[in-house]
Amino acid sequence: MRMMDSLYEIITLIGEPFSSPFYLLFLLLVILFSRKRSGFMRFLLLVLFTVVFYGVYKTVSYNKEAAVWLSRLKSPVFLVMSVVVVPALLLPRNKWYRMFLVFVVLWVVLLPLEVVHQYSRMPSDAEFSWFLARSVFVLGAVGGVFVLAAHLLSLGNLRKLVRITMFLILIYGGLALRQDHTDYKEAMSRRKESTTRVLLLAETVPVIRGDRQMIYLPSAPWRFSTDGGCVQGCPMELLQRIAQTDYG
Secondary structure: OHHHHHHHHHHHHHHOHHHOHHHHHHHHHHHHHOOOOOHHHHHHHHHHHHHHHHHHHHHHHOOHHHHHHHHHHOOHHHHHHHHHHHHHHHOOOOHHHHHHHHHHHHHHHHHHHHHHHHHHOOOOOOOOOOEEOOHHHHHHHHHHHHHHHHHHOOHHHHHHHHHHHHHHHHHHHHHHEEOOHHHHHHHHHOOOOOOOOOOOOOOOOOOOOOOOOOOOOOOHHHHHOOOOOOOOOOOOHHHHHHHOOOOO
């Protein structure tokens, strides 16, 4: 299962420029301003833009200060939006789209493999540690499920699926979605009462993650984002803690 670690390293290395909010922003602008051109010309413009952006990003990253700033801005959310969601919306329904769907299915398959991999690395006497998977696999699988569900469900049912999934992630993601067993143990150690059953409302001392990524939302509940796991800077953190408070 070391394949998952190698695959993660490849995704991190190659996909780093696509994890930038700047790539997604400029990608959407290129798509917007080229919408009146032919499909072939739009494709060439997107390829040219991607190559130029990739080169500029890698060149700027050689500067140590710029590299730190870019690293703090990147997020797997932007990567999944750029390589899964946006192509699903724009690609015409032809043979290329069917090939793209194979890529989407692979994203979905990788998630259970990642969970099995993380649990295989745990000590034999370790307790249940919830849903262990690195963020890029979680978000890629969620985005992939939505893309595939769009072909199987009606629009109304698809909306319900998206709402239910996002609700569960926002409310329970900070507890159930952990990067690995070490991340889970660190989260438990920061709690006044180390228990997997409840989260106490009093446990709201902010903990800044080591990566110091600037992806926290500028909202009042930010101070409650102590253990984000795969859901960092969640604006529903306060509601999450209230919903899991032990009133007994």
